[in-house]
Amino acid sequence: MPGNQDNGNSIHNSGRVGRLLKVREQRRNFRSSHSNDLTGNHRGTEPCEYDLRAREGDSLNNSYIEQEGAIAQGCEKPDARPFRQRLLVVANRLPVSAVRRGEDSWSLEMSAGGLVSALLGVKEFEARWIGWAGVNVPDEVGQKSLTKALAEKRCIPVFLDEEIVHQYYNGYCNNILWPLFHYLGLPQEDRIATTRSFQSQFAAYKKANQMFADVVHQHYEEGDVVWCHDYHLMFLPKCLKEYNNNMKVGWFLHTPFPSSEIHRTLPSRSDLLRSVLAADLVGFHTYDYARHFVSACTRILGLEGTPEGVEDQGRLTRVAAFPIGIDSDRFIRALELPQVQDHIKELKERFAGRKVMLGVDRLDMIKGIPQKILAFEKFLEENSHWRDKVVLLQIAVPTRTDVPEYQKLTSQVHEIVGRINGRFGTLTAVPIHHLDRSLDFYALCALYAVTDVALVTSLRDGMNLVSYEFVACQDSKKGVLILSEFAGAAQSMGAGAILVNPWNITEVADSIRQALTMLPEEREKRHRHNFLHVTTHTAQEWAETFVSELNDTVIEAQLRIRQVPPSLPEDNAIRCYLQSTNRLLILGFNATLTEPVDTPGRRADQIKEMELKLHPELKEALTALCSDRKTTIVVLSGSDRKALDKNFGEYDMWLAAEHGMFLRLTKGDWMTTMPEHLNMEWVDSVKHVFEYFTERTPRSHFELRETSLVWNYKYADIEFGRLQAKDMLQHLWTGPISNASVDVVQGSRSVEVRSVGVTKGAAIDRILGEIVHSKSMTTPIDYVLCIGHFLGKDEDVYAFFEPELPSDGLVAARTKQNDGLKLPNERRPPMKLPASRSGPKSSQGKAQRALINPDKGTPNHCCGNSRRPSAEKISWNVLDLKGDNYFSCAVGRTCTNARYLLGSSDDVVSFLKRLANAST
Numbered sequence: 001m002p003g004n005q006d007n008g009n010s011i012h013n014s015g016r017v018g019r020l021l022k023v024r025e026q027r028r029n030f031r032s033s034h035s036n037d038l039t040g041n042h043r044g045t046e047p048c049e050y051d052l053r054a055r056e057g058d059s060l061n062n063s064y065i066e067q068e069g070a071i072a073q074g075c076e077k078p079d080a081r082p083f084r085q086r087l088l089v090v091a092n093r094l095p096v097s098a099v100r101r102g103e104d105s106w107s108l109e110m111s112a113g114g115l116v117s118a119l120l121g122v123k124e125f126e127a128r129w130i131g132w133a134g135v136n137v138p139d140e141v142g143q144k145s146l147t148k149a150l151a152e153k154r155c156i157p158v159f160l161d162e163e164i165v166h167q168y169y170n171g172y173c174n175n176i177l178w179p180l181f182h183y184l185g186l187p188q189e190d191r192i193a194t195t196r197s198f199q200s201q202f203a204a205y206k207k208a209n210q211m212f213a214d215v216v217h218q219h220y221e222e223g224d225v226v227w228c229h230d231y232h233l234m235f236l237p238k239c240l241k242e243y244n245n246n247m248k249v250g251w252f253l254h255t256p257f258p259s260s261e262i263h264r265t266l267p268s269r270s271d272l273l274r275s276v277l278a279a280d281l282v283g284f285h286t287y288d289y290a291r292h293f294v295s296a297c298t299r300i301l302g303l304e305g306t307p308e309g310v311e312d313q314g315r316l317t318r319v320a321a322f323p324i325g326i327d328s329d330r331f332i333r334a335l336e337l338p339q340v341q342d343h344i345k346e347l348k349e350r351f352a353g354r355k356v357m358l359g360v361d362r363l364d365m366i367k368g369i370p371q372k373i374l375a376f377e378k379f380l381e382e383n384s385h386w387r388d389k390v391v392l393l394q395i396a397v398p399t400r401t402d403v404p405e406y407q408k409l410t411s412q413v414h415e416i417v418g419r420i421n422g423r424f425g426t427l428t429a430v431p432i433h434h435l436d437r438s439l440d441f442y443a444l445c446a447l448y449a450v451t452d453v454a455l456v457t458s459l460r461d462g463m464n465l466v467s468y469e470f471v472a473c474q475d476s477k478k479g480v481l482i483l484s485e486f487a488g489a490a491q492s493m494g495a496g497a498i499l500v501n502p503w504n505i506t507e508v509a510d511s512i513r514q515a516l517t518m519l520p521e522e523r524e525k526r527h528r529h530n531f532l533h534v535t536t537h538t539a540q541e542w543a544e545t546f547v548s549e550l551n552d553t554v555i556e557a558q559l560r561i562r563q564v565p566p567s568l569p570e571d572n573a574i575r576c577y578l579q580s581t582n583r584l585l586i587l588g589f590n591a592t593l594t595e596p597v598d599t600p601g602r603r604a605d606q607i608k609e610m611e612l613k614l615h616p617e618l619k620e621a622l623t624a625l626c627s628d629r630k631t632t633i634v635v636l637s638g639s640d641r642k643a644l645d646k647n648f649g650e651y652d653m654w655l656a657a658e659h660g661m662f663l664r665l666t667k668g669d670w671m672t673t674m675p676e677h678l679n680m681e682w683v684d685s686v687k688h689v690f691e692y693f694t695e696r697t698p699r700s701h702f703e704l705r706e707t708s709l710v711w712n713y714k715y716a717d718i719e720f721g722r723l724q725a726k727d728m729l730q731h732l733w734t735g736p737i738s739n740a741s742v743d744v745v746q747g748s749r750s751v752e753v754r755s756v757g758v759t760k761g762a763a764i765d766r767i768l769g770e771i772v773h774s775k776s777m778t779t780p781i782d783y784v785l786c787i788g789h790f791l792g793k794d795e796d797v798y799a800f801f802e803p804e805l806p807s808d809g810l811v812a813a814r815t816k817q818n819d820g821l822k823l824p825n826e827r828r829p830p831m832k833l834p835a836s837r838s839g840p841k842s843s844q845g846k847a848q849r850a851l852i853n854p855d856k857g858t859p860n861h862c863c864g865n866s867r868r869p870s871a872e873k874i875s876w877n878v879l880d881l882k883g884d885n886y887f888s889c890a891v892g893r894t895c896t897n898a899r900y901l902l903g904s905s906d907d908v909v910s911f912l913k914r915l916a917n918a919s920t
């Protein structure tokens with residue numbers, strides 16, 4: 001889950017990084033060779049207007065050229081016109097807000113806010129905006145005329161009625177998600193009311209997201225990139241993928257993503273995370289936010305966080321940091337415009353003899369405006385000689401004025417400003433000029449340009465573009481930026497700014513003094529750093545990088561899918577089953593026949609039962625299958641005998657416990673197939689280590705089995721569990737047992753230490769021998785179905801039936817023996833008559849196996865009142881898997897040597913039910 005810049009560090013990424021570097025280079029070459037065309041278009045035109053103005057002859061059809069699989073931006077069409085990928089930008093707010101002037105006449109005004117500013121800087125795409133125009137339009141005439149007016153600006157409206165806006169936008173988005181994502185907690189006063197209205201607001205949120213999805217669906221064309229923005233639309237990726245799973249969907253969050261400890265307080269925490277994960281690529285401003293998101297998915301959903309993102313049953317959602325920027329050229333060029341120059345002149349005259357300090361913020365709790373003003377008051381208090389030499393201009397753009405918290409903030413700020421102006425003002429001048437309104441672009445640029453010190457004191461801020469805009473306009477003045485360490489911008493421009501903790505008003509006051517008295521050389525140095533950053537990390541770069549990565553993520557997902565085995569062809573497996581006469585079903589237990597831990601309504605993190613339990617819906621099917629005389633069922637599990645007895649005692653089947661080291665027909669007693677002289681001297685040392693780690697890892701536990709020990713941390717804090725496991729493995733590999741004859745096998749949430757030679761594959765021939773003998777089988781087994789959630793180490797069971805597969809399983813465990821490194825399977829006596837097959841996953845050919853004499857080479861020990869397996873030497877081929885009659889199937893893992901996949905034990909259950917029904 002690295003930031004873009006770090007991507008090259010991962011070995012796994014080399015393919016992707018290589019591809020992305022190539023695209024980047026193409027893009028740059030393209031841009032420099034066409035710089036005249038592209039910049040020519042903009043020169044002399046106010047880009048903001050340009051971007052919103054529909055261009056003649058630039059209709060959907062002639063501007064969009066489909067290029068299947070191509071990474072689109074920067075490519076050229078054959079006629080050398082630039083190819084511009086169609087981009088559907090979906091955000092709550094359109095870049096323009098509509099004001100109704102008559103029944104069918106509208107005026108459109110620019111919306112304020114960083115998201116709009118940033119996306120206006122994006123020029124490389126054929127972009128369409130889909131969003132809310134900020135106005136309620138209940139009538140058809142109004143909707144039609146507004147749609148038409150917006151179409152000229154390449155905008156497509158989503159019509160939200162007043163009630164939805166109230167519940168979804170004011171309620172769920174701005175009263176719940178916004179404060180929570182900015183670590184402000186729920187509004188203090190109406191916390192209970194908010195908690196009560198949560199459900200209805202969340203329902204409205206989902207409904208609104210669905211409305212956005214409907215509009216996207218209407219306008220979507222194959223090959224488009226759909227880019228969803230912000231916390232308003234966390235449900236959108238899921239809605240879109242439900243429409244069309246092939247849609248390329250990206251989601252970007254403009255606010256911080258808080259620590260998982262904050263996110264987990266949200267009643268809808270899991271739904272929101274799951275919906276976002278439906279996107280192909282998920283982006284954040286900073287590495288920290290991305291890290292928090294992955295951690296929330298790990299801790300709350302129990303999913304696997306990888307350096308790439310979040311993995312759920314083999315599907316990867318890529319998560320990365322894409323710091324936004326601004327269209328810096330737009331600001332730099334604007335400074336030359338006469339209307340800006342006029343403003344500059346006016347401002348200089350107005351504030352002659354005084355240093356200008358500037359704050360530009362939406363009037364929002366997160367911006368820390370009261371804190372800023374209090375710090376300024378403290379500065380004036382402590383530096384009386386500055387009182388008539390400095391002025392603070394605070395632009396506070398009204399925002400979300402229907403939300404009570406925002407209304408309260410307005411009066412609070414007015415009250416503080418009034419008090420300070422009363423305290424330090426004179427008849428002719430006040431120290432704070434506070435404006436409750438927005439400024440137009442030219443006035444804003446002029447203000448930025450005349451400012452000596454910009455003051456950004458956000459308590460939390462996704463990025464904060466004001467700080468970027470200020471820097472872009474300061475190339476002649478080289479003013480100082482005081483920047484909150486809690487703004488995302490601090491992570492990108494930190495070095496050039498004076499970083500402050502806005503909660504510490506003494507520190508901020510000191511920084512004001514430091515900024516006002518900073519020597520020109522230092523100002524210059526700091527400014528140069530900031531300016532370079534702002535002019536190189538532009539909004540355009542940001543969008544291009546995100547879209548390239550989104551395109552590439554989709555390509556990579558396709559590559560991954562190609563490597564992943566297909567789903568179990570259930571109909572075929574059933575048909576072959578019915579046609580065969582001597583069938584063998586080998587079934588795992590854990591995560592194969594058990595109830596999934598994280599079914600809805602059950603919590604993955606809670607210790608329901610430490611002991612595994614058979615899926616309650618399996619009973620009937622299992623009974624039916626077991627009663628079929630043509631079918632032999634073996635449950636082959638790592639669990640001990642007790643667990644298998646308890647769950648399967650009532651069925652007529654074979655039980656193979658501890659990876660097949662113990663075997664029992666349910667009608668008979670346990671016997672052992674354990675190799676003789678199995679060295680178990682290591683057990684006490686390992687037990688000692690496991691006890692140590694269990695004590696220190698809350699909610700972990702270990703099982704002591706006869707041939708292995710398993711430490712399990714699936715109920716523990718996942719991150720801590722992993723760290724502990726790493727530590728444990730280190731110790732096992734290098735500590736006192738490092739020379740013992742053991743395999744240390746790492747599961748996804750477990751560490752298992754086994755005697756060398758204990759694997760399912762190593763046991764299967766002995767088990768088969770016993771079955772053949774006990775059933776007095778005279779005809780070969782002509783159908784094998786082997787389903788399990790087996791560790792890589794145990795996938796050697798597949799190699800038994802398909803000998804060309806690696807016999808040491810998928811993942812070679814680290815094996816230590818006295819005589820050096822040796823794979824456990826070397827103990828397995830050679831097989832007679834390896835089957836001749838055309839390839840590992842081939843369905844051609846036929847598998848044949850002759851069994852070894854289990855009496856030879858692998859003596860069996862008695863245990864309890866068990867008996868020894870007494871298979872005679874079998875020289876005929878017990879396996880005759882003609883054609884396609886071998887079905888190996890991994891459950892819930894995609895990295896496997898099995899031929900097929902099933903997603904979870906629920907799928908196994910439904911398949912076995914179908915099998916049972918078909919055969920009865």
Ligand SMILES: O=P(O)(O)OC[C@H]1O[C@H](O[C@H]2O[C@H](CO)[C@@H](O)[C@H](O)[C@H]2O)[C@H](O)[C@@H](O)[C@@H]1O
Nearest residue numbers: 093113114115230254255399461462463464465
């Ligand atoms: O649309 P509003 O409800 O009026 O709010 C305006 C926008 O505020 C937020 O902006 C964020 O995006 C900026 C650009 O990435 C970032 O610099 C800033 O830190 C964020 O606060 C909000 O996320 C947007 O959706 C709103 O449109």
Ligand SMILES: O=c1ccn([C@@H]2O[C@H](COP(=O)(O)OP(=O)(O)O)[C@@H](O)[C@H]2O)c(=O)[nH]1
Nearest residue numbers: 112113114115117362397438439464465466
């Ligand atoms: O009167 C104003 C004041 C500010 N802005 C713009 O609002 C954006 C604020 O973005 P920022 O990322 O700083 O914070 P946000 O408001 O998105 O949280 C900046 O692009 C400003 O140029 C504006 O359009 N008019």
